[in-house]
Amino acid sequence: MRTWAPCPLDAARAILRGMESSEGVAGAPGVVSEPVRDGGADTCLFGLRILGGRYAFAASLVTEVVRLGPITRLPAAPSFLRGVFTHRGEVVPVLDIASLVGKAPVVTGPSTRTAIVRSGPWHLAIVADAVDGLVDIVNLEPPLADGGGISAFLAAVGRDSLGSIAVIDLPRLIEAARKRSVPA
Amino acid sequence: MNEAPSELLIFRVDCRIYCAAVSDVRRIGPTRSGGEATVACSPLGQPCTRRRGIVVDCGDAGERTLVVDEVLGVRRVPAADLRPVPAFAAACLHAGTVAGFAMLGDEPTVLVDLRALVGGTDT
Amino acid sequence: MPIQTTKKRARAAGAERRVKKVGSDSHGEAELIASALDAFAAGQPSTGFDPGALRDPLLRRIAEAAQEAIRRGQGRVEESAERLRVLSRGVDEAIEGMVRLVVQGELSGGLRLSAGDAALAPLAEGVGQVMETLKSFVSEIRDASLQLSSSAAEVLAAATQNESSTSQQASAIHETTATMEELKGASHQIAENARMVASIAEQTLSATRVGETAIKSFMSSMEAMRRNALEVDDAISKLSRGVERIGTVVEVIDEVADRSDLLAINAALEGAKAGDAGRGFSIVASEMRRLAENVTESTKEIKNLITEIREATHTAKGASDSNKRMAAEGEKLGQAAMGSVNGILAGAQETTDAARVINLATQQQRTATEQVVQSMSEIEGGTRQAQTGSRQATGAAAELTKLAERLADLVKRFQA
Structure with a gap:
């Protein structure tokens, strides 16, 4: 299912609803995103703190927020793939957005929280410095010009009661990570 | 992972524990320094004490020895305790050295494809 | 002139007057003989008395005998006088030698008399003995004087040292007394x-x-x-x-x-x-x-x-x-x-x-x-x-030294 918005803000809204991004997950085998329910989902974003700032993505992608258990490092893995951990008997890979955008990795500990997300065929955990949970964002605006790093994956910027917050196009980011791992 | 190995060799490189299918292992021997057939430095890490060598039959390539610090033993692992590589991780790993995970305790232990590891790694 | 010589001359003048007065008789002749004898006795030589002129033979013989006796006597007198002169010279020489000895201290030569009169021999011998004795005395005195001088010098030195020591001792005693006074104060x-x-x-x-x-x-x-x-x-x-x-x-x-x-x-x-x-x-x-x-x-x-x-x-x-x-x-x-x-x-x-x-x-x-x-x-x-006492001793020693020196000087004058 695709919903193309005529303007960037519409696109952002679509992302907020958990729609597939422009780069989508077309290549992912046999998994289809759940349809996003309408009504009140415009503001349903999930907030977390990374890179010293507040970021959010579609809450519909988040299946659960858990404490990050001990990570098993994977041999010959890219740096943003921190390893795997078990959750409810399942082995879940851990993605570090900070490492992906070339910044210092998130420091993990026993109380570090991670958001388990399901984006298309991928089931993974996003590690963060802290988790804010659901956030209500108003005044959504298009992001500033692409300046590299995390901004390449931003869908919009807005504000909530605590201040400004940037909205990440998480499926696009995950796809970019996957693509980056493919050897040339 | 073509078949679920039930017998796993548990070994240690540096401070990390790995396991591998016993069927892939020809024997455990002493480490011989140097030589083409010895794999000292692998993605598993740099062994410290280099006390053991896991000899792997690589078919046409002959025998290759993976230098490890310690061989902890062989454990029979039920198929239910074996996990495949998660899709996202598999998409990010291309060397094929990780065959899956064995749940030896609470934490997943990397199940190493020894042939892929020593066959595709230069000494 | 000695008194005796004067008396002899007076007696001779009386005898001559008596010969001229009694020349004419025996008595006078006897007087003449007597005067001649007086004159002789007075030591005067015969003044023209001629016994042959006497008429009295006895008297003449007496006079001749007397004249002979006088002549002989005069010879003997002259001999005696000569001898006396010799003796006198010897004595003079001896006296002179003695004087020289005493005045000049000359003892080395001994006494040699020019007259060889035997009567002078005892004198010469005596003088020689005196000189020898003196010489021996002088020699002894010289030795003694030398010893005395040396001893006097030693005594002076000792006395001087003694005086110095005594002075030092006095000074030391003084100091000791002062120290003891101080010690008393310190006590x-x-x-x-x-x-x-x-x-x-x-x-x-x-x-x-x-x-x-x-x-x-x-x-x-x-x-x-x-x-x-x-x-x-x-x-x-x-x-x-x-x-x-x-x-x-x-x-x-x-x-x-x-x-x-x-x-x-x-x-x-x-x-x-x-x-x-x-x-x-x-x-x-x-x-x-x-x-x-x-x-x-x-x-x-x-x-x-x-x-x-x-x-x-x-x-x-x-x-x-x-x-x-x-x-x-x-x-x-x-x-x-x-x-x-x-x-x-x-x-x-x-x-x-x-x-x-x-x-x-x-x-x-x-x-x-x-x-x-x-x-x-x-x-x-x-x-x-x-x-x-020490100072006096030093003074006395100094005096003694001087005396010793004087004695030595005196003794030096005798050339033994």
Whole structure:
């Protein structure tokens, strides 16, 4: 299912609803995103703190927020793939957005929280410095010009009661990570 | 992972524990320094004490020895305790050295494809 | 002219007058003979008396015999006179030799008389003996004079040295006396000081007794301090245990709050996914999160407080330990001080005794010094006398030396 918005803000809204991004997950085998329910989902974003700032993505992608258990490092893995951990008997890979955008990795500990997300065929955990949970964002605006790093994956910027917050196009980011791992 | 190995060799490189299918292992021997057939430095890490060598039959390539610090033993692992590589991780790993995970305790232990590891790694 | 010569001439003149008066008769002739004999007797030569002119043969024979006797007598007189002259010359030579000997001291040559008269032989011999004797005397005197001179010089030197020694001795005695006077003064000073020392020792004794009491109070304070420190330790331990317990409870609360928060997050997510139906659920979840966050904030504050209490307890424990150590050290120091005080007490007592002994000793010393000064004064008097005597001896020795020199000079004049 695709919903193309005529303007960037519409696109952002679509992302907020958990729609597939422009780069989508077309290549992912046999998994289809759940349809996003309408009504009140415009503001349903999930907030977390990374890179010293507040970021959010579609809450519909988040299946659960858990404490990050001990990570098993994977041999010959890219740096943003921190390893795997078990959750409810399942082995879940851990993605570090900070490492992906070339910044210092998130420091993990026993109380570090991670958001388990399901984006298309991928089931993974996003590690963060802290988790804010659901956030209500108003005044959504298009992001500033692409300046590299995390901004390449931003869908919009807005504000909530605590201040400004940037909205990440998480499926696009995950796809970019996957693509980056493919050897040339 | 073509078949679920039930017998796993548990070994240690540096401070990390790995396991591998016993069927892939020809024997455990002493480490011989140097030589083409010895794999000292692998993605598993740099062994410290280099006390053991896991000899792997690589078919046409002959025998290759993976230098490890310690061989902890062989454990029979039920198929239910074996996990495949998660899709996202598999998409990010291309060397094929990780065959899956064995749940030896609470934490997943990397199940190493020894042939892929020593066959595709230069000494 | 000698008197005898004058008498002889008077007698000769009388005889001549008598020969001219009685020439004409016998009696006169006899008178002539007598006068001639008088003249002869007077030592005058015959003045033309011719016995052949006498008429009386007897008288003529007498006169001739007399003339012969006179002639012979005159010859003998002349011989005697000659001999007398020789003798006289010999005697003169002898006298001259003696004079030369005496005046010029010439003894070397001996006496040689030009006249070889045997009568002079005893004289010459006698003079020779005298000269020999003199020579021997002179020689002995010269030796003696030399010895005397040497001895006199030695005596002078000895006397001079003696005088010098006596002077030095006098000076030394003087100095000794002065020193003894000083010693007397010093003894007095020492006695004074000893009295002062005794007085100070007494003061020290009383002050130390006060100190002893103070140390005893100090030691009981230290003991009380140590007891208090132990009680404080106990209280701190209890406090520590309480704080640790609170810490554990807070950890549990924190854990519960964190889990609640996590649960609330997930509940909110679930509520969101349920749409309108889950809205109330989301509100409850949100409220639950806020509560959990409040609890977490509170536990954070409690944790901070616990940290502060831990630090304060640690500091208090350190202070208490320090107090205990200091109290223990204080007690040790007190004991040491007590030992020292006892030592001081004993020392002060000994000092007092010693000062008394010193005082006594200095009194004895003063008496002894005074006696020494007295003795020295007497010695000084004796020395002064000795000095005077010595000076006189030196003077006498100098005189003696001069005399010896003079004697030597005199003796040198005799050339033996």
